[in-house]
Amino acid sequence: MTLDQIQTPAALIDLTRMQRNIARMQSRMDTLGVAFRPHVKTSKCVEVAQAQRDAGARGITVSTLKEAEQFFVAGFSDILYAVGMVASKLPRAMALRRAGCDLKLVVDNLEAALAVAQFGREHGETFEVWIEIDTDGHRSGVQPDEARLIDIGRALHGDDTHHGARLGGVMTHAGSSYDLNTSDALAKLAEQERAGCVHAAERLRDAGLPCDVVSVGSTPTALAAQHLDGVTEVRAGVYVFFDLVMCNVGVCTTGDLALSVLTTVIGHQVDKGWAILDAGWMAMSRDRGTSKQTNDYGYGQPCTLNGAPLDGYVLMGANQEHGILANVDHPDRDIAAHLPVGTRLLILPNHACATGAQFPAYHARSEDGEVAVWDRFYGW
Amino acid sequence: MTLDQIQTPAALIDLTRMQRNIARMQSRMDTLGVAFRPHVKTSKCVEVAQAQRDAGARGITVSTLKEAEQFFVAGFSDILYAVGMVASKLPRAMALRRAGCDLKLVVDNLEAALAVAQFGREHGETFEVWIEIDTDGHRSGVQPDEARLIDIGRALHGDDTHHGARLGGVMTHAGSSYDLNTSDALAKLAEQERAGCVHAAERLRDAGLPCDVVSVGSTPTALAAQHLDGVTEVRAGVYVFFDLVMCNVGVCTTGDLALSVLTTVIGHQVDKGWAILDAGWMAMSRDRGTSKQTNDYGYGQPCTLNGAPLDGYVLMGANQEHGILANVDHPDRDIAAHLPVGTRLLILPNHACATGAQFPAYHARSEDGEVAVWDRFYGW
Numbered sequence: 001m002t003l004d005q006i007q008t009p010a011a012l013i014d015l016t017r018m019q020r021n022i023a024r025m026q027s028r029m030d031t032l033g034v035a036f037r038p039h040v041k042t043s044k045c046v047e048v049a050q051a052q053r054d055a056g057a058r059g060i061t062v063s064t065l066k067e068a069e070q071f072f073v074a075g076f077s078d079i080l081y082a083v084g085m086v087a088s089k090l091p092r093a094m095a096l097r098r099a100g101c102d103l104k105l106v107v108d109n110l111e112a113a114l115a116v117a118q119f120g121r122e123h124g125e126t127f128e129v130w131i132e133i134d135t136d137g138h139r140s141g142v143q144p145d146e147a148r149l150i151d152i153g154r155a156l157h158g159d160d161t162h163h164g165a166r167l168g169g170v171m172t173h174a175g176s177s178y179d180l181n182t183s184d185a186l187a188k189l190a191e192q193e194r195a196g197c198v199h200a201a202e203r204l205r206d207a208g209l210p211c212d213v214v215s216v217g218s219t220p221t222a223l224a225a226q227h228l229d230g231v232t233e234v235r236a237g238v239y240v241f242f243d244l245v246m247c248n249v250g251v252c253t254t255g256d257l258a259l260s261v262l263t264t265v266i267g268h269q270v271d272k273g274w275a276i277l278d279a280g281w282m283a284m285s286r287d288r289g290t291s292k293q294t295n296d297y298g299y300g301q302p303c304t305l306n307g308a309p310l311d312g313y314v315l316m317g318a319n320q321e322h323g324i325l326a327n328v329d330h331p332d333r334d335i336a337a338h339l340p341v342g343t344r345l346l347i348l349p350n351h352a353c354a355t356g357a358q359f360p361a362y363h364a365r366s367e368d369g370e371v372a373v374w375d376r377f378y379g380w
Numbered sequence: 381m382t383l384d385q386i387q388t389p390a391a392l393i394d395l396t397r398m399q400r401n402i403a404r405m406q407s408r409m410d411t412l413g414v415a416f417r418p419h420v421k422t423s424k425c426v427e428v429a430q431a432q433r434d435a436g437a438r439g440i441t442v443s444t445l446k447e448a449e450q451f452f453v454a455g456f457s458d459i460l461y462a463v464g465m466v467a468s469k470l471p472r473a474m475a476l477r478r479a480g481c482d483l484k485l486v487v488d489n490l491e492a493a494l495a496v497a498q499f500g501r502e503h504g505e506t507f508e509v510w511i512e513i514d515t516d517g518h519r520s521g522v523q524p525d526e527a528r529l530i531d532i533g534r535a536l537h538g539d540d541t542h543h544g545a546r547l548g549g550v551m552t553h554a555g556s557s558y559d560l561n562t563s564d565a566l567a568k569l570a571e572q573e574r575a576g577c578v579h580a581a582e583r584l585r586d587a588g589l590p591c592d593v594v595s596v597g598s599t600p601t602a603l604a605a606q607h608l609d610g611v612t613e614v615r616a617g618v619y620v621f622f623d624l625v626m627c628n629v630g631v632c633t634t635g636d637l638a639l640s641v642l643t644t645v646i647g648h649q650v651d652k653g654w655a656i657l658d659a660g661w662m663a664m665s666r667d668r669g670t671s672k673q674t675n676d677y678g679y680g681q682p683c684t685l686n687g688a689p690l691d692g693y694v695l696m697g698a699n700q701e702h703g704i705l706a707n708v709d710h711p712d713r714d715i716a717a718h719l720p721v722g723t724r725l726l727i728l729p730n731h732a733c734a735t736g737a738q739f740p741a742y743h744a745r746s747e748d749g750e751v752a753v754w755d756r757f758y759g760w
Contacts, residue, residue: 005616007468007469007472007760008468008760009760010760026678041700042418063662063700063701064701065387083658083701083702084644084646084656084658085646086644086645086646086658086722087722088387088388088644088722092387093465108647109647109648109721111720111721111722111742112647112721114647115722134649139656139697139699139702139704140646140647140649140656140702163467175699264466264468265466266463266464266465266466266492266520267464267488267489267492267520268489269514269520276463276464276519276520278463278466281667281734282443282737283760285665285666286665286666286668286731286734287661287666288666288668317519319519319555320421320443320733321421321443321463322463322519322520323445324519340491341466341489341491341492341495342466342468342491342495343465351666353700354661354666357662357738358737358758359759360758360759361759376742378738378758379739379741380387380388380389380390380663380738
């Protein structure tokens, strides 16, 4: 299959860029001396995760139990489910472990820790659980100095072999890194993320509890960290494709973006300088992550089919199946001549995780122009 | 199946409310004396469309050829594909027509009209095409008074039986109605939508061209129209579920909202008054349609399981699989006691079309509490 045979809209992966992104991150992790556990929520695609593993990744991170199930069936066993566990999801987690999946769970509160241990005891299962640490205040987690960190650790660590849970380590995610845009600020946050998580691990160890794993990461902090002393592994997801939000954060350029949406011009409003595309928000997603950043790309950056950005033009509006492309500062009254009906374009997305999720499959294009269809899944 | 057996997050349909919404719209259309062609892009679910047909709808509107294919297989034949046609999609449209589907196409430019007619002639097919009219300047369409309207009509209307296309009518969608919030403004826009589309039809007829169908509509204008003289049919989509955006527009109340996301509390940040939910933007969608309206609901309005809104609380933030629930004006430091880990809630969405699209299936709950699983599809 080649590009002109694909029905639009379609989610296109530039494999040359993807492999370069994978190599860049893995090389950085190797230099820092830590294991790398990619977050596969970005792609939800077995072929992408296999490329990450082939480059040296050890284990994967998932955001849903469905991802754990799908990737386990596809041959991945070392899986961290990085969203706080609750009692109602334990039967599904147990089924995975009993099928041979080395699934790790996460908790950030005593109720959940007790629920996991109790369910494990009742069912003769020992769940490996990591405690989520809050190192930047942006979401979940126990702060490194909170007293309850030790209580949660004790709830997870039994003295007998029938305790139902065991404390495997600590993990954190400095997601506030998405709000930054200088290398100094990113390096500072990376150190805050590292130091906070290592400190939590030390407190647990000082209390006589085991804490083998110290897991940190987000794409920006992973790339900005100067050293990772005391950390055993890093997690990152969106780096595999990168996106316009990451361009604004400053960790990539538009030439690194490996995911785009292939679209067709279906009409114009010449007086307004608009081209109407068949990629609306159903294709791009509703993500407007660049709206509060330095460069606001609307719903995406249009490019020619060879990946060159159409400077000045953005996807300025989106309805469900219609996108509005325009040069906002210099309205293009000749747009129907520049981009006639039937013209195909690529749109770089604000947020690769959100845009990819809108598609049942990727079209993966290699350097020789050949296109393969790679399925992706969704749901929970 | 009952509510407590459903894994969260899940997309829940309140069937009592949905049937009431369907009856309300159909009754209004019956009173106005027009046919009703619901837009099934909102649900992409056969059972929902069947309920609309059972109530009196004639034909359906779709936003993708995949919807046309899926609904045709499910027994729907009278289908309007309401996004501008381009040459590359004609083989798929022809396959549907040859399988017996009464598929209608839409164009708003001469190039597309000529392409459809030429393809039809080359393949011995006569495509029924409607011309899209722009009655409010928000997106696509030919303005009612533009000279090219007649050119497009002539391109679609041949004198011989082997012309490849035939002009079936005109259609418009006053999507700018979503920006309004008073009944006077909505009634005025509904009249503008009606008058513009009827005027375009009259111009075509005055030029000796056929124009049987005059199709208008959006949920707000359909409900606000005082009369629809000259109109033959109305289209509307989101009314079947309604949503928070429609509440702000003023055409429904939260008690009408038939779609919600079932979620579980998975943690807290007590100092901040946050409850962390397992419904993030992957479940709610990234749609922030209420952000510029009178009431900004963040990523959604939390309710108890019986549908009562938790006044003052909103989903103030969302990561991929985490939602942050808070009372923004009056931070709730007792939130862990009010909404302990494991609590289940419903979240009303900003935009039903966007939220539904995140889920592979709906859980449809009838008045007796029984829950059925209704598949929905996605992609193009």
